[in-house]
Amino acid sequence: MPRLIFFCGHAGTGKTTLAHRLIGPLMRATGDPFCLLDKDTLYGRYSAAAMAALTGDPNDRDSPTYLAHLRDPEYEGLLDTARENLSLGISVIVVGPLSREVRAHQLDDPAWLRAPAGTDTRVVWVHLPEDEAHARIVRRANPNDAYKLAHWETYRTRRFLPPPADYPELIYFDNSAPGPAEFDALLATLAA
Template identity: 65%
Template sequence: MTHLVFFCGHAGTGKTTLARRMIGPLMRSSAAPFCLLDKDILYGGYSSAAMTLLTGDPYDRDSPLFLDHLRDPEYRGLIDTARDNLELGVSAIVVAPLSREVRERRLFDHAWLGVGADVTSRVVWVHTSEETAHRRIVERGNPNDAYKLAHWDDYRKRRFVPAGDMAADLLMFDNTAPASQDYEALLAGIL
């Protein structure tokens, strides 16, 4: 059995840090190999080159141009890479915001993902308060966040915490100040 685990959420919530913390325990507990597929690592260089050619701003990841024309192909490539690993018997952790896909519940659709029924999929929604996320974004000083910070009022309108039907089957993880029991509960929920 292979596992497909998504770590989703908005910027500054700690998705990557959490995924990196969980990969070892996931491999030990499941006795299965995992790969870690982070959208920013896999597509960061490509997106920088494309946006430099299109706008002169290599760090733009939030303008309408990027969101309307490059976002979806990046995410599709990320999911296709995960699927290829799953077909080789390697479980995958996918790290990306994927907020639109969470809203539309696509990450629970095995046909949309292109994976078989033998794949166990889990979606972790990583969240913190807006203030904590903003502080973390400022502190990390990543140039990819410049647009978010310069247009914070617009960006913050895109932030949400899934609730109701949208949250069904999501593993919600408050990453503000988690304790060891929170990580253990998340591991149990994933496996």
């Protein structure tokens, strides 16, 4: 039975770093081959070319133009690629904010997700306080964050922490300062 594991959360929370840290241990713990699909890796160059043509800013990943024209097709392609790997029996880790989808409980909806029958799906919500996420975004100095940082007051209105009582499908991971015990617990949960 293939596994589909999402690492979701807002910018700067460390989703990609966490996925990179856990993919090897997950493969060893489960004996399953895994494919890692990071939205920024899959669509970064394409989005840069498209946004340069649309707005003149190849690093724009948060403007109304990006959100209206590229955001959803990127996620659709990301999920199509995940489904293709799952249908071949390859477990998949998907990395991306997916905040709209999480908010709407879509990643826990088999009809919306359309993963192959028998797929074991887990959704990890990676989070940390806004000020720490902002500081990490500044430190990483990724040009794709320039629009977000320049319009932080607008961007921050999209940030949320799903209430656990309303989102029982989520596995919450506070990435502020996790130690080995927290990583081991998350690995055990995902490998179960």
